[in-house]
Amino acid sequence: MHLPRILVTGSSGVVGSALVSALSARHYSVESIDLRSKNSSAQGDICDITQVSQRIRGIDGIVHLAAVSRVVEAEDNPDRCWSVNVGGLRNVLHSALALSPQPWLIFASSREVYGQPQVLPADENSPLLPINAYGRSKVEGERLIEEVRKLGMRACTLRLPNVYGSPTDHSDRVIPAFARAALQGQPLKINGSGHTFDFIRDLRLGAFDVLVG
Numbered sequence: 001m002h003l004p005r006i007l008v009t010g011s012s013g014v015v016g017s018a019l020v021s022a023l024s025a026r027h028y029s030v031e032s033i034d035l036r037s038k039n040s041s042a043q044g045d046i047c048d049i050t051q052v053s054q055r056i057r058g059i060d061g062i063v064h065l066a067a068v069s070r071v072v073e074a075e076d077n078p079d080r081c082w083s084v085n086v087g088g089l090r091n092v093l094h095s096a097l098a099l100s101p102q103p104w105l106i107f108a109s110s111r112e113v114y115g116q117p118q119v120l121p122a123d124e125n126s127p128l129l130p131i132n133a134y135g136r137s138k139v140e141g142e143r144l145i146e147e148v149r150k151l152g153m154r155a156c157t158l159r160l161p162n163v164y165g166s167p168t169d170h171s172d173r174v175i176p177a178f179a180r181a182a183l184q185g186q187p188l189k190i191n192g193s194g195h196t197f198d199f200i201r202d203l204r205l206g207a208f209d210v211l212v213g
Contacts, residue, residue, distance in 0.1 A: 005029040007059045007103075009046055009092065010066030012037045015108065015160070019063060031055060034066065046088035053095040062105040064092055067137075071112065074134035085137035086144070093148050093155075104154035107145050109138045111161045 010016040011032035032042035044051045046066045067085045074081035112135035114122045130136045
């Protein structure tokens with residue numbers, strides 16, 4: 001049985017590192033690209049189309065996770081957010097479209113595309129009303145995915161909520177902050193009592209096997 005050769009962009013992030021580990025454990029052939037990777041063979045910049053085109057050769061499928069993924073960082077530098085989240089995705093799609101056969105692609109979007117939904121739970125038919133630079137970049141990314149789908153490329157979008165579970169996650173995010181405070185016997189501080197969040201802890205690969213098999 002041929003297992004796909006998969007490229008994971010953003011392979012050093014919370015989701016990317018877990019996905020690479022899970023895929024490798026299932027004996028998939030995994031290629032990685034991440035600007036922050038400590039592995040020299042995986043280092044690369046999706047904003048450099050030459051690097052992307054080289055790394056994508058011979059790939060059966062792509063899981064595109066690379067992004068400026070923190071809302072606060074996107075708000076501090078919206079131009080960089082757009083360059084990475086939209087420009088980087090364009091580079092990946094352009095390179096993939098040039099291949100024959102074309103690889104499939106899974107694009108990681110975000111619940112931030114909904115903004116502040118009027119009705120909960122939000123679903124695929126809820127209006128996209130982003131309220132920050134990160135959310136707007138993900139809406140544009142979803143639009144690009146729909147464009148390549150019309151051109152015949154196998155591509156889909158996954159809208160991820162808040163992901164947790166990595167010991168290397170940012171310490172100021174909700175789950176790590178709560179866990180640290182609980183272990184130290186400190187109060188669990190909640191900022192914004194009217195806020196509602198949803199979380200996803202780990203990666204279930206059964207559906208992934210069906211998609212890429």
